Amino acid sequence: MGQTASDAIVAAEHGAVVEQEGVRGRSPWQLFWYRFRQDKLALTGLIIIVLLGVLAAIAPLISHGIVHHGPNQLFSNTMLTQGGIPKGPNGQFWFGADSAGRDLFVRVLYGTQTSLEVAVIATGFAVLIGTVIGLIAGYFGGAIDTLLSRTMDVVLSMPLLLFAIGIVAACSTTIQGCPIGPLHLTPGLPIVIFVIALFSWPYIGRIVRGNTLSLAQKEFVEAARSLGASNARIMFREIFPNLVAPILVYSSLIVPSNIIFEASLSYLGLGVPQSIPSWGRELSDASDWFTVAWWMLVFPGFFLVLTTLSFNLLGDGLRDALDPRTGR
Amino acid sequence: MSKKRYLGLGALVLVFALIAAACGGGGGGGGTSAQGNAGNVKKGGTFRVATEDFGFTGAFDPTDEYLGEAWGMYTNMLVRTLLTYKHTAGPAGNVLVPDLATSVPQPTDGGKTYTFHLKNGIKFGPPVNREITSKDILYAFQRIACKTCGAEYGFYYSVIKGLKPGAMPGDPGKIKIPGIETPDDKTIVFHLTQPTGDFLYRLAMPATGPIPQEVAHCFTKAGDYGRYVISSGPYMIAGSDKLNIKNGCSGMKPISGYQPSKELDFVRNPNYDPSTDSPDVRANYVDGVTITIDTNTKDIWNKVQQNALDGEISHIQPDTLAQYQSNPDLKKNLHINSGDRTWYITMNLTQPPFDDIHVRKAMNYVIDKQALRKAWGGPASGDIATHIMPPTMTGGHPTAAEYDPYKTPNDQGDVQKAMAEMKQSKYDTNHDGKCDASVCKRVLFLNRGDNPTWTNMEPTVVADAKKIGINLVPRELATSAAYTTLQTVNKNIPISLVPGWGKDYPDPYTFVYTLFHSSSILCQGNVNYSLVGLTPSQAKECGVKGDISNVPSADKELDKCEPLTGDQRTQCWVAADKFIMEDIVPWVPYLWSSVIQATSDAVTNFDFDQFSGTWAYSKIAVDPSKQQ
Numbered sequence: 010m011g012q013t014a015s016d017a018i019v020a021a022e023h024g025a026v027v028e029q030e031g032v033r034g035r036s037p038w039q040l041f042w043y044r045f046r047q048d049k050l051a052l053t054g055l056i057i058i059v060l061l062g063v064l065a066a067i068a069p070l071i072s073h074g075i076v077h078h079g080p081n082q083l084f085s086n087t088m089l090t091q092g093g094i095p096k097g098p099n100g101q102f103w104f105g106a107d108s109a110g111r112d113l114f115v116r117v118l119y120g121t122q123t124s125l126e127v128a129v130i131a132t133g134f135a136v137l138i139g140t141v142i143g144l145i146a147g148y149f150g151g152a153i154d155t156l157l158s159r160t161m162d163v164v165l166s167m168p169l170l171l172f173a174i175g176i177v178a179a180c181s182t183t184i185q186g187c188p189i190g191p192l193h194l195t196p197g198l199p200i201v202i203f204v205i206a207l208f209s210w211p212y213i214g215r216i217v218r219g220n221t222l223s224l225a226q227k228e229f230v231e232a233a234r235s236l237g238a239s240n241a242r243i244m245f246r247e248i249f250p251n252l253v254a255p256i257l258v259y260s261s262l263i264v265p266s267n268i269i270f271e272a273s274l275s276y277l278g279l280g281v282p283q284s285i286p287s288w289g290r291e292l293s294d295a296s297d298w299f300t301v302a303w304w305m306l307v308f309p310g311f312f313l314v315l316t317t318l319s320f321n322l323l324g325d326g327l328r329d330a331l332d333p334r335t336g337r
Numbered sequence: 338m339s340k341k342r343y344l345g346l347g348a349l350v351l352v353f354a355l356i357a358a359a360c361g362g363g364g365g366g367g368g369t370s371a372q373g374n375a376g377n378v379k380k381g382g383t384f385r386v387a388t389e390d391f392g393f394t395g396a397f398d399p400t401d402e403y404l405g406e407a408w409g410m411y412t413n414m415l416v417r418t419l420l421t422y423k424h425t426a427g428p429a430g431n432v433l434v435p436d437l438a439t440s441v442p443q444p445t446d447g448g449k450t451y452t453f454h455l456k457n458g459i460k461f462g463p464p465v466n467r468e469i470t471s472k473d474i475l476y477a478f479q480r481i482a483c484k485t486c487g488a489e490y491g492f493y494y495s496v497i498k499g500l501k502p503g504a505m506p507g508d509p510g511k512i513k514i515p516g517i518e519t520p521d522d523k524t525i526v527f528h529l530t531q532p533t534g535d536f537l538y539r540l541a542m543p544a545t546g547p548i549p550q551e552v553a554h555c556f557t558k559a560g561d562y563g564r565y566v567i568s569s570g571p572y573m574i575a576g577s578d579k580l581n582i583k584n585g586c587s588g589m590k591p592i593s594g595y596q597p598s599k600e601l602d603f604v605r606n607p608n609y610d611p612s613t614d615s616p617d618v619r620a621n622y623v624d625g626v627t628i629t630i631d632t633n634t635k636d637i638w639n640k641v642q643q644n645a646l647d648g649e650i651s652h653i654q655p656d657t658l659a660q661y662q663s664n665p666d667l668k669k670n671l672h673i674n675s676g677d678r679t680w681y682i683t684m685n686l687t688q689p690p691f692d693d694i695h696v697r698k699a700m701n702y703v704i705d706k707q708a709l710r711k712a713w714g715g716p717a718s719g720d721i722a723t724h725i726m727p728p729t730m731t732g733g734h735p736t737a738a739e740y741d742p743y744k745t746p747n748d749q750g751d752v753q754k755a756m757a758e759m760k761q762s763k764y765d766t767n768h769d770g771k772c773d774a775s776v777c778k779r780v781l782f783l784n785r786g787d788n789p790t791w792t793n794m795e796p797t798v799v800a801d802a803k804k805i806g807i808n809l810v811p812r813e814l815a816t817s818a819a820y821t822t823l824q825t826v827n828k829n830i831p832i833s834l835v836p837g838w839g840k841d842y843p844d845p846y847t848f849v850y851t852l853f854h855s856s857s858i859l860c861q862g863n864v865n866y867s868l869v870g871l872t873p874s875q876a877k878e879c880g881v882k883g884d885i886s887n888v889p890s891a892d893k894e895l896d897k898c899e900p901l902t903g904d905q906r907t908q909c910w911v912a913a914d915k916f917i918m919e920d921i922v923p924w925v926p927y928l929w930s931s932v933i934q935a936t937s938d939a940v941t942n943f944d945f946d947q948f949s950g951t952w953a954y955s956k957i958a959v960d961p962s963k964q965q
Binding site for chain 2: 092109302
């Protein structure tokens, strides 16, 4: 991690303080936090993400306790004109109505849940699969590496939208969805998460493999091996801790692209069903209405941009803080 | 709106009208509108139309083509048939009039023989330039019979003795059809295997128009003749006169006015003699029609508003419709006409809980049809449907006001009545008006996922069904995939919002017979989605999973009507409609949709072609000085 070098940088930056208190050892995480704190944009991103998380968590409280509208409650009599045009924001409907006559504020609020769920769960699966496969490929090398690396290439070269359309079509004609082993893949969130995880793990996998390749040559690995450590132990106890920083950085960077991915799938009608609010879906509906109902475009769009921007800023901040050698 | 996409479905099946996403639509109340005063209308100018895509099903070959928009072009401009329509809006536009024939004949031989005499002086357009004879009409039927020609609605002609649609091998010109006689150049006689009350309508479909063998014998593969169509009408494809037919098949290059990915242009046919036609049928004001492709819907509508185009063949988007309705200057250019089309929720008679008639009736009571229509754009999009056939199909009767077996206040649904029906169902064991059986816990509900009209209707249907204890689980597919799934019987889809049905010709046969006769059930490509009249052997063959013991049949009621003619026939079909609505209840019909069209300020006379559901090109007039 170049600990000495970065200590020197910190010392140079804050020379006066260091001199007064004397040289004190700092753990890598202390260093990270110290650098991260300096990055106001990244901090803002983090705060917004935390706020969005809180909003998502208390969405039912707000919708039932404050505005008294459910996400699927229809107000087609009051909030749609005779011609079916949605009405704009008012005292009761803060963001106006969507084209089906539902409260857009509540839909956007619940959309936060959907986006964050997809972001966290799909990215989680992708990281898990990517890390394990990347570690195995990088550590063992040879034929195993070739096989796994080419698999990643194949997955990355698949036309993902066509693939998603195929899966949705195949799994939508029965009530159980389509069985994948013991699991039943039903349209909606499960398929969206499946597709996103399936297509984003190779990004993590490649990073992990590359890092593992170089780490596997390091002295501490040789030392561990000479002490008789098993492959599994070396991989997960020796190498893995050194991978945490890059994994953290890259997962925070694929989170926003996964959020966008969910929005795109929903925009194309391949994502979550009507009953589950999704920003992408709301934006898709808005594309037919925006000239007479700007609110349908503006509010879900704003939240989508805000969320992805926050995750991007956070990811940038994490990268700068965890790996200071990559300057901006 | 007016983009009707038809698929031919083989064998006995009749028709199924697939409306692409583009067919949403909306206009007001199914009223008809004709503007301008024919007395003051000036001839000349070009009527300019744009569309996102031609969407032809048969590459514009009249033998094959099954798209309503194309039928409008043929019948108004390019292909005259023995009989035709007046090319106007409303029930008047659904009445047969003679075209090539001197009169509309009465059948003889107990309804099995029809004899036609042809008018003199009707010639093919350039480069053929000769008088049309009965042999040219026979040749059109030989192409319908021809194995390679690809006639998409040939099944309508299987009632002609010895004609096997799409199944007779060899050169079409040599195919023998015993049921069609041409004793001389001006007489053609049809012999049918059985009395067929709507046979005359089938002779007004474009596939039966005369085709000159000297050109068409070169094009006997499906769709090939589409770029060489020789006119028999008032207009021809621009550049037809340049077609070289002197050097055999290899010398012919496609007519320049039709470029499938770009444009289709029509100019006057110099050989057309107006004295053989009637201004009531075709007035032919404009000198030409250009139909160009513009993939940007918004651009098309903007150009119509700026008088840079005079019309559109395009789906009106909800915000554009709103704009038109709120602006009087635009509203006067909006034309809303009945599309002879029913949109409905279909319920599968073999799948629980819809295998119980009380559940199906409860669904008819509980659905808020007003809310569904709002998703289409409100009253402008059409009339609330209360039964199977749009009133225009039966001469204006019965209307929604006259027959509404599941009437609810303001068509917004009536939960009390619905629950009263549900109470009588075996699936409501405690009789509280809500389904309490396990079969109601998760019921697959197939919908379109790629069209906002459908996705906006979905929450209403789900919420309404829940009021009587049915939990619908929506599954959304792209329109074409949704249709394919619904048409595959062994998918056993219990309920769906996907389908709509439009007429092929203005006889209820193309509506109720096709949709509800047991003979129309096919394992693949089935359009009798509810499986009305399903027999045990069909159930087994097609892989129906479910209880078929309670599946009712309408065969008796439908078979009764087919040989009848005139008012008796209409009354018979109306009775069949009632029988289906009350004793079978396969649908929740919710909308008789209208066709919405917009014209520019340059259009001085507008009419709608009720038969084809599109522009009455032969009645349109423009003022070139107002065109941009």
